[in-house]
Amino acid sequence: MFASLMFLSAAVTMDSHLPPLKPWQGESVTLMQEKGPLTTDFELSGGMRSPNYEDTMAFVDRLVAANPTQFKVQTIATSSAGRKIKMLVANEQGLFDAAQLTSDAKPTIFIQAGIHSGEIDGKDAMFMLLRDIATGKRRDILSKVNILFIPILNVDGHERSSQFNRINQRGPVEMGFRTNGLNLNLNRDYTKLDTPEVRGVLKVINTFKPDLYVDVHVTDGADYQYDVTYGYNPVFSSESPSVSEALDTMFKPIIDAKLTKMGHIPGPLVFVMDKRDFKKGLAGWVATPRYSNGWGDLRSLPSILVENHSLKPYKQRVLGTYVFLDGAIDALAKNNQALQAAVKKEREFKPTQLVVERSYATEPDTLVFKGIKYTRSKSELSGQAEVAYLGEEESYDALPIYWQKIVKKTVNVPSAFYIPPAYSAIISKLKLHGVEVLRVKDTGPKSLTQASVKDYTFANVPFEGRFRVEASFDYKSITDVDVTGWYKVSTNQPYSELATHLLHPEAPDSFFAWGEFNTIFQRTEYMENYALIPYAKQMLQEQPELALEFDQKVREDKAFAKDPEARLNWLYKRSPFYDQAYLQYPILMAFEQPSMEQ
Numbered sequence: 117m118f119a120s121l122m123f124l125s126a127a128v129t130m131d132s133h134l135p136p137l138k139p140w141q142g143e144s145v146t147l148m149q150e151k152g153p154l155t156t157d158f159e160l161s162g163g164m165r166s167p168n169y170e171d172t173m174a175f176v177d178r179l180v181a182a183n184p185t186q187f188k189v190q191t192i193a194t195s196s197a198g199r200k201i202k203m204l205v206a207n208e209q210g211l212f213d214a215a216q217l218t219s220d221a222k223p224t225i226f227i228q229a230g231i232h233s234g235e236i237d238g239k240d241a242m243f244m245l246l247r248d249i250a251t252g253k254r255r256d257i258l259s260k261v262n263i264l265f266i267p268i269l270n271v272d273g274h275e276r277s278s279q280f281n282r283i284n285q286r287g288p289v290e291m292g293f294r295t296n297g298l299n300l301n302l303n304r305d306y307t308k309l310d311t312p313e314v315r316g317v318l319k320v321i322n323t324f325k326p327d328l329y330v331d332v333h334v335t336d337g338a339d340y341q342y343d344v345t346y347g348y349n350p351v352f353s354s355e356s357p358s359v360s361e362a363l364d365t366m367f368k369p370i371i372d373a374k375l376t377k378m379g380h381i382p383g384p385l386v387f388v389m390d391k392r393d394f395k396k397g398l399a400g401w402v403a404t405p406r407y408s409n410g411w412g413d414l415r416s417l418p419s420i421l422v423e424n425h426s427l428k429p430y431k432q433r434v435l436g437t438y439v440f441l442d443g444a445i446d447a448l449a450k451n452n453q454a455l456q457a458a459v460k461k462e463r464e465f466k467p468t469q470l471v472v473e474r475s476y477a478t479e480p481d482t483l484v485f486k487g488i489k490y491t492r493s494k495s496e497l498s499g500q501a502e503v504a505y506l507g508e509e510e511s512y513d514a515l516p517i518y519w520q521k522i523v524k525k526t527v528n529v530p531s532a533f534y535i536p537p538a539y540s541a542i543i544s545k546l547k548l549h550g551v552e553v554l555r556v557k558d559t560g561p562k563s564l565t566q567a568s569v570k571d572y573t574f575a576n577v578p579f580e581g582r583f584r585v586e587a588s589f590d591y592k593s594i595t596d597v598d599v600t601g602w603y604k605v606s607t608n609q610p611y612s613e614l615a616t617h618l619l620h621p622e623a624p625d626s627f628f629a630w631g632e633f634n635t636i637f638q639r640t641e642y643m644e645n646y647a648l649i650p651y652a653k654q655m656l657q658e659q660p661e662l663a664l665e666f667d668q669k670v671r672e673d674k675a676f677a678k679d680p681e682a683r684l685n686w687l688y689k690r691s692p693f694y695d696q697a698y699l700q701y702p703i704l705m706a707f708e709q710p711s712m713e714q
């Protein structure tokens with residue numbers, strides 16, 4: 117509190133450390149109103165401020181009060197600190213229940229603001245758009261689509277408000293913090309589902325079945341001319357290429373034309389290979405399943421990640437978001453049937469192999485890019501060459517871009533996964549993911565494949581509160597497994613690709629990699645030498661081949677011969693007393709044609 121009071125007078129000039137800016141006056145400023153009903157806090161502050169949680173929720177209530185036949189608010193989750201996460205549902209005829217809404221012929225757009233609560237542009241943009249619907253200025257919108265809108269997803273982070281939360285961002289004057297009340301990044305939680313916030317989002321998606329999902333952010337990184345950048349996994353590395361193609365050919369042209377007409381510069385979603393030398397090129401990122409849009413890609417849910425440019429002023433970004441969303445709504449209304457056909461095609465596609473890890477191409481593609489001039493000179497502070505952006509335009513005809521085109525790891529997709537009933541937490545998470553899980557009735561013994569951990573490394577620092585594990589595996593066939601009472605996840609279902617990413621232990625976003633199965637790394641029963649030695653003697657007498665193997669090992673492996681513990685362990689491991697579950701991944705896989713290679 118003290119800090120924010122002390123620096124209040126500096127609020128307007130808080131960006132003097134940022135690269136120079138060209139004045140902007142786009143056509144979209146005409147969207148703002150200075151007075152009249154439902155003027156937003158953003159507008160009242162001249163595009164400088166965003167309201168706090170309490171005022172935000174009060175404004176949601178005012179919107180609903182102004183248009184109760186078309187707007188309704190509901191709570192989708194409660195944050196760990198106890199704040200309600202609210203969602204506004206908008207429908208022309210007042211069909212607010214999920215069952216009613218999903219049977220409505222109009223498509224549904226789901227707009228999510230403030231997953232990173234400092235990047236809050238979506239909230240203030242949607243408040244203006246909803247106001248324009250409520251006051252009748254944009255009556256057309258609800259004749260085209262239904263709207264689901266979360267004004268703040270990360271409600272706890274939103275109230276950790278400060279002028280000092282994002283050093284690279286121009287406004288609002290005070291903004292929320294990136295992570296939630298437990299310092300978890302919600303946009304890394306789409307597979308492990310540790311947070312009530314993201315669990316709430318998945319429930320919305322499963323019940324309301326939106327046709328388009330938009331997650332609004334603000335960038336970090338380089339300076340360039342674009343103010344609104346957005347993207348989705350590109351066709352060549354998407355798990356739902358037909359959906360990406362539909363977004364490319366049917367959505368992008370409409371959205372870009374609208375943004376351009378209203379004075380914005382739409383651009384591609386890009387990251388920089390070398391932050392200290394822009395010309396080296398761009399990194400064409402592919403979202404993995406832990407991100408909203410990577411998860412959406414696996415579910416064949418058309419998902420757009422909006423990243424407004426952090427160096428552009430708040431007012432410009434919010435107005436750009438309004439225009440973007442207006443364009444996305446327009447494109448959805450015009451192309452919903454084609455988009456649905458693409459979704460259906462992708463959900464019916466059943467791969468036998470799945471790429472679970474990619475890396476950047478060594479040879480770049482190129483793209484035309486609207487950049488900003490910069491110099492590089494040695495910084496006294498860092499002691500190395502650093503970039504200074506000059507605020508002047510510099511366009512590139514062929515800027516290198518390195519897409520994640522190289523396939524690093526592929527896994528075979530089993531026909532089904534079998535999960536022991538003790539892993540009820542995994543079953544619950546799968547259901548939250550919308551994955552179909554069936555209890556196995558008596559089916560008789562089966563031949564299944566088990567993954568055994570060969571080598572493993574635990575991360576030595578936590579990531580998202582978890583100690584992740586990397587492992588390699590051996591695969592073996594086991595016969596006569598009775599899985600009665602277990603849970604079966606067939607890959608002959610719409611979300612088979614997501615299920616495989618979650619359940620295959622070699623997938624980097626699997627429950628296994630996130631540490632959900634760390635107890636298999638523990639040995640919890642031990643032997644006493646006085647008990648093992650007589651038992652092992654008898655075992656070797658009864659199994660002469662084993663005795664030969666032991667003798668040979670003692671003869672040939674000097675270190676082994678000299679290590680009493682290793683010798684006894686070798687014997688213990690071959691006895692039936694040894695824990696058969698140690699280092700065994702408990703989820704079994706069925707392959708139509710038993711396949712051992714991975």
Ligand SMILES: [Zn+2]
Pocket residue numbers: 232235333334
């Ligand atoms: Zn973000």
